[in-house]
Amino acid sequence: MNVLIVDDEVDLCKLLSLQLKSLGLASEYVNSISEAKEKYRPGKFDLIFLDLNLKDGSGFEMLDYLKQFKSTPRVIVISAYDAERSQVLKEGADYFLPKPFSKKNIAEIIDSF
Structure with a gap:
């Protein structure tokens, strides 16, 4: 499984990447919406971890961008703001x-897919 991490916190990207590697998953990370759009290709990634608050826009923009493709990866939105949960799910995020x-949270979510 190939994973794309989209978050402007580099340390979080590195930590999440290590956690995914320990679960046997390959990952790449980018720090902005524009980089995510450049990196994304249909079929390249099976899963995207997407932060909502990025330096060049909102994760909602990336969710909208993904809607143009027939086949899209599962999207897990990560955010410190729990109030955004229902809106994120309405906009197409899977989780x-x-x-x-924690790593346990990540493993449980991935196992549920």
């Missing part, structure tokens, strides 16, 4: 993961 989260 909302509140920050902070």
Whole structure:
């Protein structure tokens, strides 16, 4: 399974990448919406971890961008703001993961897919 991490916190990207690697998953990370759009190709990623608050826009923009493709990866939105949960799910995310989260949380979500 190939995973794309989209978050402007580099340390979080590195930590999440290590956690995913320990679960046997390959990952890449980018720090902005524009980088995510450049990196994304249909079929390249099976899963996206997407932060909502990025330096060049909102994760909602990326959710909208993904809607143009027939086949899209599952999207897990990560955010410190739990109030956004229902809106995120309405906009097409598969799961909302509140920050902070643990490796166990990640494993449980991935296993549920």
